Amino acid sequence: MLFSIVIPTYNRKPILEKCIQALENQVITDSNLISDYEIIIVDDGSTDETISWLKQKAFPHLRWFQQDHQGPATARNLGVEKANGEIIVFIDSDLVVTETFLQAHAHALNSSIDRAFTYGRVINTSNFENPTAEPYKLTDFSAAYFATGNVAIHRQWLEKAGLFDPQFQLYGWEDLELGVRLKKLGLKLIKCPDAVGYHWHPPFSLEQLPRLIQQEIDRGKMGVVFYEKHPTWEVKMMIQMTIFHRLLWGILSGGGRLNEKTMSPLLQWLINQGKPQLALEIARIFLNWYNVQAVSGKIPLSKP
Template sequence: MFFSVVIPTYNRRPILAKCLRALEQQTLAPAGPVTGYEVVLVDDGSTDGTVAWLQANAADFPHLRLFECDHGGAAIARNVGVQQAKGDTIVFIDSDLVILDSFLQHHAERLQTYRQTHGNDRAFTYGRVVNTCNFDRPTAEPFKLTDYSQAFFATGNVAIAKHWLMAAGLFDPQFTQYGWEDLELGVRLKNLGLSLLKCPEAVGYHWHPPFSVEDLPELIDKEIQRARMGLVFYQKHPTFDVRLMIQLTWFHRLLWGLLSGGGTLNERSLAPVLRWLIRSGRPQLSEELSRIFLNWYHVRAVYAAYQEALTKPG
């Protein structure tokens, strides 16, 4: 199999450099299942000089093929990447993911084993994602309980035969804001009968900056975007499972409403506690505490979007 590693990116040049350099260090078995690989990077309208930097350093990335599109979101950028890919097998990772040198080999071996034992390729691999805020040494982070994911199809670390993506119809370009485009595609892949294969040996280290109270306005905006896109997800697949995923239930409304005191515990009232926890060396606890009111913002926004959709004519 020939791998095309598809990566959308938007204004992530510092960590993207680490991501791409790790991809150039892949070790493949001489007689193994992978005949070769390419890196298909789609710049989604970055304004931080990403494209100019890549062009100036092209010699450092011999596997890289660069494409550009107007800023339209990850769904559209990934579709461009898949359509331009030369490989028969697509690997999706994000541009803030740093991988080990055996990453592609592990994905390939797991896929090959399944195909040999089942006589078909109706499955995809899902590797392990470890969250870290260690920019200098992201791969030093241990796996934590909070890194566990129950997602069926998440594009942070997944490998799948290209023809199944084409059969499912690729990512829906309606997902122009943050969230859900990969899980929605996962529903369509599940309907095609595909299975998820866990591949914990294929580890990716997902870097993000350390939590800061100053980031909260952006995080709140992301929750509101995610709520709006969650409704798009539900409109396409109006099932109870999707309602649970996007938190469009009275249980979630009651839970986060009670925990946040109806919104009285928020980014303003909790700011002193959040800052104290960060100064005390507990930024992760501070971030988890903020999830209470972030979830309340999300639930309110998803219900607002739902009510707006109900009142629209037609």
């Protein structure tokens, strides 16, 4: 079967180079399962040098397309539309995979029931030079049902479910919302830990805080859209739309008094001590407060 790897990207040229090169280095040991593969990049209106770089490259498996900045949901839909494969693999453009990545997904799909998709392992790392050197950590565990950081699925199920909802133009939830519809079709998640991807992000710094805060606000707003489509208790828990979450993050953040301004000295001290990850985990206290505020309507939804 032909595998199509669909990757939306937005202003991620440096790590995108590593992402594509790792995919070009795939070792296919069973041609009965994978006849060939293609890499579909959809640039979501990048303003960096992504397009000029892509124009200069001639990777054998790569095809790429452009769209105005509309978010990953629309970009993935365009990628599926342009893809030729029977199997669609979704990863993010900041993921660097091992050389047996595709083969692992193919074996897991082949040994599973018909109504299934495979979910690989994602390991978070800040090591840009050698991202695949990072060991698996307990914090890398994910209980998500359908997350597009590392997933492979038969194209027919995506089309039957209706692909991604383009309402999700801001950050968050477009993949899990599609997962709700896939679950209604009876699809089963098959864990595939041998399909490993290393999710790179730069070490935490205070300069990232405005972007991270906006990301949490956007996630909260898109969570409201998610709940409006699927008004269930399960979705409420996922998006933190409960009194418990408001109380939890309200208490931990002192009602918002512990924020990016008041906590910056502590966070910078931890960063200076070589503990940026710990600083980020502490920052999540007020980042989650922004999220639940947006979910509860304290930060109103505006048109993206």
